[in-house]
Amino acid sequence: MNRRSLPLPPSPLRPSPPLPPSPPSPRPAAQQTATQAVARVAAVPAVQQVGSAALQLGASCAAFNLTLAGAHFAAGCLRISCATPLLGPLWGLASVASASAAAGTVSRATLASLQVAAAAGGDGGGGGSGGGGLRGVLAAWPEQLVVAVVGGGREAAVDAVLGALLFKLLLGRDFSRLLPSDLARPGAFGRMHVPTSAAEYSTAGEKAQLSVIFGRDGCHHCGTRSNGVIGDHMPPYKVVRDTVAAREAAVGLEKLLAQAASAIGLQDHSLKQVYFAQCRGCSGKQAQLMRNGTRSTLLPGLWPPHLVAHTPARLAGRPALPGVLVGMRYYIGAAVRPYGRGPGGSGGDKEAGATHYCTKVCPTNLHRLARDPWALAACTAQKTAFITSSAASAFPRVGGKRLQLQLHAGLGYLVLVLAEGPSFVPRPE
Structure with a gap:
């Protein structure tokens, strides 16, 4: 007789004893301390100013060298070399002028992006403060680059002439040496x-x-x-042999001139x-x-x-002093003029303690920066306004100063005044 084994009753579950708490790891605390120290250092105004200057001038240097590299390869594709008479120096001059204009445009766009980022971070100071963070600068940079390209024709022309003069006078280089060999x-x-x-x-x-x-x-x-x-x-030997053979086979006037030059002792050193x-x-x-x-x-x-073509190391290591100096003039201008006051200032009588802006009104993206007065000031300094007449009453005071806006629809100008004194709206130029 087969006996079936009966299932055993389940044994009661015993709760496992709690594990002792693990000691806190010192690494997160050290990382947090280091992060806080870096944040404190980055919040120092002097450090922000140095970082903003390095970013602005570094962008100018990169734009200068990248434009020269593009012009270098374009010259090669067009069969223009450093030994090409007339076209070589002219192409080199145009390359330096274009690179200088690009450096100035990038510098203006970076300055405006720094001001927009500072405004977004709650920093009301002008002159390119880095309080908005690098992420804010990069987010605002494409739009500010378009603004600088579209509205910076006069500044680009000045940068082109200034960069070419600096390249020739300070570096003493030949423009044709920028081209392929x-x-x-x-x-x-x-x-x-x-x-x-x-x-x-x-x-x-x-x-x-x-x-x-x-x-x-x-x-x-x-x-x-x-x-x-x-x-x-x-x-090369082949060039010398071909030239000598061509001269020996010359007839007519060319042969007569060669004989006359030899008779009077004129020597040709081109084949030496x-x-x-x-x-x-x-x-x-x-x-x-x-x-x-x-x-x-x-x-x-x-x-x-x-x-x-020149090696990548030589293309990237070209002296970028003209581009840096061209970009530095916008950095210095923003530092000595409060709130990024740039070219295009308004006319009329000035009052003490007031900063005036006069700019063309941009017909697109009018409401994009209407809630950000300091970004508005930065864009106005770059000769573009993102504001409408209906939003003019939205900013009665900015940073303890009265903000007055007036839209001249007939003239197409926007006048922005930051003043501590009585109400004052200047006339546009």
């Missing part, structure tokens, strides 16, 4: 050369001199300071060869170009085979 001619970085000897290749003494030049100036074509140094004959410091990469490209007139390129059909 021609493999058949001395490159943009070829500032010094070594005379050639009777030997076909460079001697030990010539190699030593070329090594010194290479370590200081880099390859005279691309600017790199690595990949070894080679003595580059300029002009010298050594330039060159890297192995450019030497290989030059050899292939001299053999068959072509080489592989990253942009076939667009980038010409006889031009060499």
Whole structure:
């Protein structure tokens, strides 16, 4: 007889003893203390001012160098090199002027973004305070960039002329050296050369001199300071042979002029060869170009085979002093004029303790910043107003000062006055 086993009754559950509380980790407390210390340091007005200046001037420097790099590659695609007569210097001048205008535009947009961010953070000070935080600056920057581009024609022209003058007078650089190098001619970085000897290749003494030049100036074509140094004959042997053959085969007036020059002792030094410091990469490209007139390129059909672009390190490391100085003039202007008062101030009699703004009225986005008077002041300083006549009574006082708005519909001007004295609305220019 099969016996079925009966199920055993369940055993009573016993509650497990509570675990002892774990000791607090010192890491969160240390992180919180460090965060609070950083926040206290960042709240110091001097630190905010330094951060705002670094952001504004750094943006100007980046805009200057990026514009020069774009103009560099555009010149190469158009077959314009540093050795191109007339067009080379003119293109370099236009590149510096465009880069300076871009640096000034970015500086104005960054200044306005700093003021908008400061207003959003409750900081009423002018001159580009960083109280609104980097996130607020980045959020406001695209819109302020559009405003600076659309309404900054006069300032951009001044920046272009000023930047070109600073580039030439302070740096003493040739504008054409900003362009790509021609493999058949001395490159943009070829500032010094070594005379050639009777030997076909460079001697030990010539190699030593070329090594010194290479370590200081880099390859005279691309600017790199690595990949070894080679003595580059300029002009190349093939160019010399082709030129001599063409002169020997000359007939008519050209042959007569050559004979006359030789008779009176006039010597042609254009075919006298010298050594330039060159890297192995450019030497290989030059050899292939001299053999068959072509080489592989990253942009076939667009980038010409006889031009060499500068290395990214040399493009990014160009002297950006003109762009920084152009951007600094807006930073200094905002620092010495309260509440970002900029160009375009109103005419009429002035009263003590008043700051006046006179600007064109923007027909779009009129209500976007109507609730933010300090952002309104920043936009007004940038020659754009986001306000309507119906919102003029919304800001009776700002930071302990009376705010008066008047919309001149017929003239298209908005006059904004921050005054401590009696009511005063100036006449627009």
